[in-house]
Each structure stands twice: as C-alpha cells, then as structure tokens.
Amino acid sequence: MTADATPAPKTKVTALPGDGIGPEVMDATIKILAAAEAPIEWEFAEAGAKAFERGVVTGVPRETLDSIGANKLALKSPLETPIGYGGKSANVTMRKYFELYANIRPVRELPGIQTPFSGRGIDMVIVRENVEDVYAGIEHMQTTTVAQCLKLMTAPGCERIIRAAYGVALAEERQSVTVAHKANIMKLTEGMMKRMGEKVAREFPGIKAGQVIIDNCAHQLVIRPEAYDVIVTSNMNGDIISDLAAGLVGGLGIAPSSNLGDQVAMFEAVHGSAPDIAGKDMANPTALLSASIMLLRHIGAFDVAEKVEQALFVTLAEGRNLTGDLAPRGHGVGTKAFTDQVISNLGRNSAMKSRTYKKLELTAWPKLTAHMEPSTRELVGIDVFLETDLDAETLGKTLEEISAYSPFTLTGISNRGVTVYPPTGGQTFLVDHFAARFMLKHPISLAGNTAEGQPEISYLVQRIGAKFSWMHIEKLQRFDGKDAFERPQGEG
Structure with a gap:
C-alpha cells in the first residue's frame, strides 16, 4: 500500500x-x-x-x-x-x-468428506420460514390430559419466504424451486404455502417450479438428493429436512x-x-x-x-x-x-x-398490519371446545337441549379431530376434550371485520357455560363464498 x-x-x-x-x-x-x-x-x-x-x-x-x-x-x-x-x-x-x-441452509458435497452419498453431486439450498408455524410457541393445556399448540401460518409469511427462495435461485443461478408442504392433510395452513407457491411461481417463468408433499420430499432426499436445487418450506418441516439434508x-x-x-x-x-x-x-x-x-x-x-x-x-x-x-x-x-x-x-x-x-435481493415488507378484506364475509357457526368426562352420546343429547332455543343447531361433536356424535360406528378413544360444532340456522352477513353475531354467540356460550367448562371458541366464517374452516374426520 x-x-x-x-x-x-x-x-x-x-x-x-x-x-x-x-x-x-x-x-x-x-x-x-x-x-x-x-x-x-x-x-x-x-x-x-x-x-x-x-x-x-x-x-x-x-x-x-x-x-x-x-x-x-x-x-x-x-x-x-x-x-x-x-x-x-x-x-x-x-x-x-x-x-x-x-x-437459508446451503447443502453441498464438500471435497474430502466421505459419506454414503459422495459423488452424487449434491448441491442444494433449503429455504425455511423461520418465525411462524408451531414455532410461534403458542401452547395451552386444555385439560390436565390435553395440550394444544397453535399452528399459525399467514399469507404474507408464506409469500415472503417463497419470494426469498426465488431470490436465492436468481442470486445463485439455480434452475428450480420446489415448495414442500403437507397440504394433503393441513389444507388451510400448509395449503396456504402450496397455493402461494403456485401464485408466486408465475412471476418467475425462467425458473422451474415444483411441488412435493413433505414426507415424500424426505424420502426423495435420500433416494435422489441431486434432483433438488432450492427447496422452500414451513418452519417445522424446514427444521427437519434441513438437518436431514446436512446429514447427506x-x-x-x-x-x-x-x-x-x-x-x-x-x-x-x-x-x-x-x-x-x-x-x-x-x-x-x-x-x-x-x-x-x-x-x-x-x-x-x-x-x-x-x-x-x-x-x-x-x-x-x-x-x-x-x-x-x-x-x-x-x-x-x-x-x-x-x-x-x-x-x-x-x-x-x-x-x-x-x-x-450475485447479491441476494429480498422483498422489503411495508411496516403496517397486514390485512386483506374479502369481498363477502359470513358468520355461519362456531366451534366450542369444552371439557367433560361424559360419553359422546350423552354430551350430544345435552348440547342439543341447550341449543334448542338458540339461533344455532348442533351438527356434530369431534374428539381429537374425529366425529363422535352423531355416532359413525368408529372406535375412537375418547379424551376429556370435545369440540362441539354449532351452525347458525341463518348465516349472518358481516360488513367488514365487525362484532356482528356476538350477541348470538354470547347467548349460546353462556348457556353451555352453565353446565360445562369450555376452553375456547372458534368462529366459523365463509370468505367470498368459500368455507374458511375444515371439517373433522367422519363429518358427513
């Protein structure tokens, strides 16, 4: 110098x-x-x-x-x-x-390090969403025997991680981006990742877009890991497969x-x-x-x-x-x-x-509370989660009596996601945590994110609370004419 x-x-x-x-x-x-x-x-x-x-x-x-x-x-x-x-x-x-x-987890075969996969040309990147999903750590004991963990995935969260994956592909001149998900089971949360992957992919026609169910992804990582370039997935899935990929x-x-x-x-x-x-x-x-x-x-x-x-x-x-x-x-x-x-x-x-x-460019997100109002919104019912040691049929008959003179009709009760009332003939093992689904006899049209429907809900929950200990309530809504909730296994 x-x-x-x-x-x-x-x-x-x-x-x-x-x-x-x-x-x-x-x-x-x-x-x-x-x-x-x-x-x-x-x-x-x-x-x-x-x-x-x-x-x-x-x-x-x-x-x-x-x-x-x-x-x-x-x-x-x-x-x-x-x-x-x-x-x-x-x-x-x-x-x-x-x-x-x-x-961002790069996974590349390194010289001199021998593994069962040496010589396969493994060179990929796992892009894992890092702050949402079950890693939000929102957990509650519902009863002394039932624990709950909320899996929260958001449209902005899915979009920005998928855009980050395409940013990695562009910065490293990679050829494909594969969205790994479990949308076949979790159609709303993991399904959001799948649908957002399809939406964002249209903006990058020069990069091959793929989709794979996460368990098959884990299988394929062992069978043919060299086939992957960039894999993008949710938090829990990414935690698991990124460690799996490192092991290769x-x-x-x-x-x-x-x-x-x-x-x-x-x-x-x-x-x-x-x-x-x-x-x-x-x-x-x-x-x-x-x-x-x-x-x-x-x-x-x-x-x-x-x-x-x-x-x-x-x-x-x-x-x-x-x-x-x-x-x-x-x-x-x-x-x-x-x-x-x-x-x-x-x-x-x-x-x-x-x-x-090349320099990795990420999309900067605006500093505001993300919100997207649907064209139409309807309140169609509620799920009430309650604790009892009653059998399913006795509970069902009791809740039917409670709701008889309310705006709601009891349509079913589930236990750990499986319908147990009306009886289906299945052999479900019961725990003291039931979800009772009540549908409104006349759905309520909501103008924006308002408190309409609250009196009807409060009336029913007050009556239920007089006989049972309840943990939480989920509103059942319909956005733009589509149900915004899933049905339990076995519901007709």
Whole structure:
C-alpha cells in the first residue's frame, strides 16, 4: 500500500462467541478472515448461557440486541439454553426480535468428506420460514390430559419466504424451486404455502417450479438428493429436512446457515455447543467459517468469500491437518492447526469451483398490519371446545337441549379431530376434550371485520357455560363464498 492509499472501508459486524466450543470456532474464523483481509470490523457481544446465569431470561442482553440492531449484521457461534433455568431459546429470541424470517441452509458435497452419498453431486439450498408455524410457541393445556399448540401460518409469511427462495435461485443461478408442504392433510395452513407457491411461481417463468408433499420430499432426499436445487418450506418441516439434508453431506458439524430479515442478517453454525470438548483444541470451525463466507457474500465481498472458500476446499481435499471429526480413522489435529492450514492455503484453488453468486435481493415488507378484506364475509357457526368426562352420546343429547332455543343447531361433536356424535360406528378413544360444532340456522352477513353475531354467540356460550367448562371458541366464517374452516374426520 502506498503512503496515500485509502484503506478499504470495513463493515461492522456483531460477533457472538457463544458457549462451549463457540469461542474457539469464533476465534479460528476471525483469524482466517483477518488473514484473507476480509473487510470486517468486529464488535463482540454476549448471548447464551452466561446471560441466563446472570438472570437475563431471554439469554440475550439488551446491549447485545442494541449492537445487532445498530450493525444490522451478526455472526453467531452455538448458544446453550441451560436446563433448569432460563426461558425461551436465545436463538429463537433473536429470530423473533429482528423478524429474521428466512433461514437459508446451503447443502453441498464438500471435497474430502466421505459419506454414503459422495459423488452424487449434491448441491442444494433449503429455504425455511423461520418465525411462524408451531414455532410461534403458542401452547395451552386444555385439560390436565390435553395440550394444544397453535399452528399459525399467514399469507404474507408464506409469500415472503417463497419470494426469498426465488431470490436465492436468481442470486445463485439455480434452475428450480420446489415448495414442500403437507397440504394433503393441513389444507388451510400448509395449503396456504402450496397455493402461494403456485401464485408466486408465475412471476418467475425462467425458473422451474415444483411441488412435493413433505414426507415424500424426505424420502426423495435420500433416494435422489441431486434432483433438488432450492427447496422452500414451513418452519417445522424446514427444521427437519434441513438437518436431514446436512446429514447427506457430512452432518451438522459442517453446516452453515443464515437468518435474514428486512433489516438484520445473522449468520451461524448449525451445530451445538459440544461442551464435552470445549477448551480442548478439538473443535471443527468449518461450519462457522462457512457461515462467515455467506456473510461475506451478503455484504458484497465476493472475491474474499471465494478466496476463503477455496482455501477451505483445498484443505479438506488434501486431508492434511484436519480436525478429528474429519480425519481418517480419527487421526486429527487441533482447531489451531486446522486454522493455520486453511490460512496457508489462502490464494490456492481447489478442483471444486465456487458457485457463481450475485447479491441476494429480498422483498422489503411495508411496516403496517397486514390485512386483506374479502369481498363477502359470513358468520355461519362456531366451534366450542369444552371439557367433560361424559360419553359422546350423552354430551350430544345435552348440547342439543341447550341449543334448542338458540339461533344455532348442533351438527356434530369431534374428539381429537374425529366425529363422535352423531355416532359413525368408529372406535375412537375418547379424551376429556370435545369440540362441539354449532351452525347458525341463518348465516349472518358481516360488513367488514365487525362484532356482528356476538350477541348470538354470547347467548349460546353462556348457556353451555352453565353446565360445562369450555376452553375456547372458534368462529366459523365463509370468505367470498368459500368455507374458511375444515371439517373433522367422519363429518358427513
């Protein structure tokens, strides 16, 4: 550098060293990036076990949230959620706080890492919705024997994750996007993902669009994983199949991911904190290093990202100075020796080329409460969930009497989603949690999202409450002439 040369500007990134082996793999990653002259300035912050220990119930102190919020970027090592104290997962806390809705998990066969699938050319990306679905954590004990978890999926949530998947396909010059869902069973929630996939696909005619039921997707990932390019799916499905896919190419120990939102991006190693080997110079930093390569591409430092990735590929391919989890017959070296080997290979190129990358563009979502009013809205009935140890027939007769002089008619009772009244002849095992469906004798037309129909509902529920303990009520509505609810198994 000449005396008057201006140093390249650096991007400030919050570094979360984490727990267990986290500080070791973070130190190794930062050392390699520094040797590669990555344009990054680090700001260290705390999250995880130490924060829980000093009473931070989320595991993420306010100063850490402020650092990430200001820098808009974070690189995170594994965090622990201690057993016996602490609240929500620190990882989930950050995803929710910064609305990191897109989890991007690249899955690629790496040189020198032998698996039963080596040589198949696996190279895909799992795009997982990251903040909705059952991971919203909305759970209630309905009775002492029945627990409920609400699965919430939204049209904007489905749309933005599917658009993110197509953004990944464009940025990495990939050929296809497959929506994986369980719409054959959950026709409203998972069906929303399926329908949104079909809608968004029409805007990207140059990319092949596909659909697959999630259990078949898991099957096909084992049978022919090389057939997939980009898979996009809901939160729970994505959690499962992304780990499955990582297993095809060597496991979670080498798996990176990014968590992206409109304002903040967080990059992390997927594996755990491995406290049993912490501080023993045995940790493999490949996953966090790979996550840092994703970070470099996110900030547009494509040349440095490729330089680091190629040095990693050369190190893995040559098989010298690998950590024990990667070395043949366990004859491995320590974290520091592996780190030094990668640094010594900076500037060399592997036979495995890096993919072509462009900047990933995500659709920014407006800061407003998302709402879409249907052309018509009708209230057609209610489901009342109640607790009783009565048999189904006695309960049915009692509820028919209760509703006889109300605007509603009892049309059926279900138990764990199966119709038990009127009797169908089935052999359903009963628990003390029943859903009674009452349909209005005369549907009520609703003008917008109003309180119309409330007196009718209150009248019936008050009468039911005089004899039974009820947990919650679901309105049965019809939007634009279509039922906005599902029927229990066995309902006529």
